[in-house]
Amino acid sequence: MAGKRTRATIKDVARRAGVSPTTVSHAFSGNGTVAPGTADRVREAARELGYRPDTVARGLRSSRLGVLGLVVRPLDPQDTAFLEGVDYFLRFAGSAALAAVERGYGLMLVPDPTRADAPAVGLACDGFLITEPVENDPLITMLTRECVPFLGVGRDPARPASPDYLDLGTRRIVTDVLDHLAEAGGSRVAAVLGTDRNEWNLDAETAYLAWVRARGQEPLAVRRAEVAGEAGGREAGEELFGLASPPDAVYCQTGRHAAGVLAAARAKGLAVPGDVRIACGSDSDSEQTRLSVPPITSVDLRPVRLARVAVEVLVDRVEGIEQSPAPGPAEYELMVRGSTRG
Amino acid sequence: MAGKRTRATIKDVARRAGVSPTTVSHAFSGNGTVAPGTADRVREAARELGYRPDTVARGLRSSRLGVLGLVVRPLDPQDTAFLEGVDYFLRFAGSAALAAVERGYGLMLVPDPTRADAPAVGLACDGFLITEPVENDPLITMLTRECVPFLGVGRDPARPASPDYLDLGTRRIVTDVLDHLAEAGGSRVAAVLGTDRNEWNLDAETAYLAWVRARGQEPLAVRRAEVAGEAGGREAGEELFGLASPPDAVYCQTGRHAAGVLAAARAKGLAVPGDVRIACGSDSDSEQTRLSVPPITSVDLRPVRLARVAVEVLVDRVEGIEQSPAPGPAEYELMVRGSTRG
């Protein structure tokens, strides 16, 4: 079932319809103007031949392929951790794909095109969505140099804010969650933070430090790699609850961390909520937070909506629509659950 | 940040390296032969200019773009149900993307290219993965006609088995689950089936009917659309448990259906397991089955592995590698859980 090129070309259609290739081109692209009758003949001929314009050839001229690249960080293709963030990521990717389709684009998952082993096609995308750029993201450097449109979902923490990044509003979110923990009765709030160098982590840290200091306390933060997951959270929890004066509330950066902290608290015989309140700054739809016992208060970052907005902005950029108004901070919703609510 | 074409072309590199475009082409593609020294000069010039071969132009000649299309059925882009199968689908899509990358391909989610409103780029893919083809799938018709390689993940139920389809082994799986329900004490097993016309549903029905009749009983099957989800399952459960002689075991086709049936049983005061056993023929990782109370016995279809196999086979086809041995039925594992185990 190999088969050489069987598809009809624009010339075949032109010949059959008794017109020039240009006319066929016009008829299909809707550019120029074609007499209705002629257009019909062209369409008819094309149908008979099973002709469809070749996207690649078209892209060569118009330097627009119709493909958006989605780059997910962290990005090591070896690292199956890629699959760990499934809940949030799938919703994001799925929604982005749909939104892209609605704008006439395909959405391709690509590994970091700056890596040597990246498939060449990665570079062919008309624009890129980069979720959670890392500090001084090399991909952003490259895209900027080559004038390829992109949109960061989250800031590059080392670069100035700009319309090139969607603002996740991390500090505001984290502060809200911390306030909620305090309202729920937490008087000493610890934090379990991640280690990736992205907006989400770096801003969360900043926000936590500021919040704690504003209350005249010393920060009590531990860090665990995102990929350490529930086990990492459990470790962190054991560390925190083993202290001489343990926290009575814990803010966690990921749902998996939170689930681990919860497990550690329960293992230690601590009531949740009661002795300890736990909340998570992300990923409210994850199994870990939603279906744990008790369920863990967390934040719905609206990945479906976020992806849609991101695609809209990116497509506008790709199509050269002038500065689509940079949307404000992403919407979110605090999902208060049993882990902080008597 | 619009910017016209800034990227260096092969000519620029040729000029700078003092050679012809042909030589540059050879140096990069590894085709012809280039003297080591010349190749170095070319590479050097390219580096200085930040040159990278243009994938689109390259694809024009070689008619190989390096992109695999992933078509998910059912496929209505309007229908957010697309997002509902998240657990299984994400794992599948994520894993497929990784496997594709490892073979040097990009993996693009595309809507059914046979639809009128589909983005043209859908057609540009070098090959397609079609998860759960529907009966007489029009996409398969088109791809066959145009000699575009594809691989169905699941058979087209209306076409003869062939190496073009990965065998999901549905009948075997369903039979195993039914056997398990019987072993767990079920003497009258009902089925809640789906409505999509794909291998999964049609073969499940066949297998169920055969299994029941082999035991000298009459089938007791209800159907609910996949998208009806938990509510649909609940309805189905109410219907079944409201019968004069209700079943004492229910096979469900989807995790959501199973969760609904479970809810219906509990609402009716039936013990699960005890009065009723429930098992699900798919999607063991879904929240619905894994984290319900009790958790629901289901089947791990190994989507991560399945996707990897599918990509391997498809890439072999795309690259014209002769008949990579069609892999046998997909592996799976019955995950026995509380819903069938005292």
Place this chain on the structure above:
DNA sequence: CTGAAAGCGCTAACAG
């Protein structure tokens, strides 16, 4: 080993 020439399939100017 290297290069000149001829396109891949399509579209973008311009002319008619």
Place this chain on the structure above:
DNA sequence: CTGTTAGCGCTTTCAG
């Protein structure tokens, strides 16, 4: 309204 003429950036014979 339609056709002619040039290519897009790259690869590919096929001569040197």
